[in-house]
Amino acid sequence: MPLTSDQYLRYARHLTLPEFGEAGQEKLLKSSVLLIGAGGLGSPLALYLAAAGVGRLGIMDFDVVDVSNLQRQVIHRTQDVGTSKAKSAKRGVQDLNPGCVVDIYEEGITSANALEIIAKYDIVIDGTDNFPTRYLVNDACVFLNKVNIYGSIYRFEGQATVFDTRKKADGTRNGPCYRCLYPEPPPPGEVPSCAEGGVLGILPGTIAMIQATEAIKVLSGMGKTLAGRFLRYDAMNMTFRELKLRPDPTCPVCSAKPTITQLIDYQQFCGMGRGETAVNSENLEISTTDYAALREAGKEHLLLDVREPFELGICQIEGNLNIPLGQLPGRLGELAAWKDKLVVAQCKSGRRSMKALETLKKHGFSNVLNLTGGILGWGEDIDPSISAY
Numbered sequence: 001m002p003l004t005s006d007q008y009l010r011y012a013r014h015l016t017l018p019e020f021g022e023a024g025q026e027k028l029l030k031s032s033v034l035l036i037g038a039g040g041l042g043s044p045l046a047l048y049l050a051a052a053g054v055g056r057l058g059i060m061d062f063d064v065v066d067v068s069n070l071q072r073q074v075i076h077r078t079q080d081v082g083t084s085k086a087k088s089a090k091r092g093v094q095d096l097n098p099g100c101v102v103d104i105y106e107e108g109i110t111s112a113n114a115l116e117i118i119a120k121y122d123i124v125i126d127g128t129d130n131f132p133t134r135y136l137v138n139d140a141c142v143f144l145n146k147v148n149i150y151g152s153i154y155r156f157e158g159q160a161t162v163f164d165t166r167k168k169a170d171g172t173r174n175g176p177c178y179r180c181l182y183p184e185p186p187p188p189g190e191v192p193s194c195a196e197g198g199v200l201g202i203l204p205g206t207i208a209m210i211q212a213t214e215a216i217k218v219l220s221g222m223g224k225t226l227a228g229r230f231l232r233y234d235a236m237n238m239t240f241r242e243l244k245l246r247p248d249p250t251c252p253v254c255s256a257k258p259t260i261t262q263l264i265d266y267q268q269f270c271g272m273g274r275g276e277t278a279v280n281s282e283n284l285e286i287s288t289t290d291y292a293a294l295r296e297a298g299k300e301h302l303l304l305d306v307r308e309p310f311e312l313g314i315c316q317i318e319g320n321l322n323i324p325l326g327q328l329p330g331r332l333g334e335l336a337a338w339k340d341k342l343v344v345a346q347c348k349s350g351r352r353s354m355k356a357l358e359t360l361k362k363h364g365f366s367n368v369l370n371l372t373g374g375i376l377g378w379g380e381d382i383d384p385s386i387s388a389y
């Protein structure tokens with residue numbers, strides 16, 4: 001379909017590029033991209049892809065805008081705090097380019113909905129930061145022959161690549177998949193999230209722009225993509241490094257003889273279900289309701305909050321002792337009196353406190369428990385005055 005006169009004006013700078021031109025713009029206008037997450041990566045992605053003229057965007061996010069998101073999630077405005085991120089992102093896209101069709105999904109991606117939703121789009125960009133979603137999106141994209149544009153961010157560093165497992169004419173694939181790179185998920189709690197470790201607000205913008213560039217190249221059929229190359233970006237030293245990625249001939253999903261041919265339970269695969277994060281076979285978890293009952297009964301215990309001091313300024317459970325996780329090994333002396341008594345460790349979500357339990361157990365603390373879901377779980381289940389952050 002030829003471009004309209006409005007489109008000639010809007011995309012004039014693309015049309016001037018001989019490598020892109022009218023043919024490239026027409027391809028973009030006919031294309032569709034699914035953004036999983038309208039957060040740090042999804043926000044700039046949605047804006048730039050819409051501006052460039054991608055015809056249809058799917059935006060998937062079950063969360064609402066929080067004031068702490070605004071440091072990097074630039075599609076949302078201060079007045080959007082408390083509203084659905086998917087709706088807020090749709091508003092942002094349509095303000096910028098009313099010609100872009102936006103489908104929103106106010107839900108998380110799951111094994112039950114992934115295939116149906118992903119099938120409707122040409123490419124998928126996963127902007128979430130959890131392992132079950134990464135494996136789920138990877139497998140679904142391999143099964144559906146879709147390109148998956150990968151990006152991840154943490155503190156001052158980011159990574160990006162293109163998982164393009166589409167088959168070429170000779171039956172081989174264009175490149176490796178996420179499982180070729182990471183065959184096994186890391187142990188739960190080993191890799192901290194941005195919520196725990198922080199992130200420079202600009203960093204997701206840089207990584208999202210790399211993802212958006214790759215998306216536009218894939219969609220318009222121009223240039224050489226990052227398929228088979230893994231880009232690492234260090235904002236602190238302003239360096240980009242590139243690693244070669246090769247398909248794993250034994251990959252369970254993308255090799256010639258796959259052992260996984262349908263979606264699985266990814267929470268279980270990553271060992272990350274709430275309450276299932278015990279570091280070993282012992283059950284070291286205490287639920288929020290059990291802990292509330294224990295407090296109610298006045299049972300003697302120490303509540304050890306291993307978050308950073310600034311987080312206690314946001315919210316805390318009364319009567320805690322605060323020793324940030326990183327300082328714990330050097331401050332065990334302060335806990336000497338509790339070696340044989342009950343210590344309940346707590347952090348934001350239950351991951352750092354599980355690491356703290358490992359340290360305590362290694363040093364002979366015999367009666368330790370992890371508050372399941374951390375202070376966020378406590379806020380959800382017990383004390384609504386706790387502010388989520």
Ligand SMILES: [Zn+2]
Nearest residue numbers: 177180251254
């Ligand atoms: Zn693979």
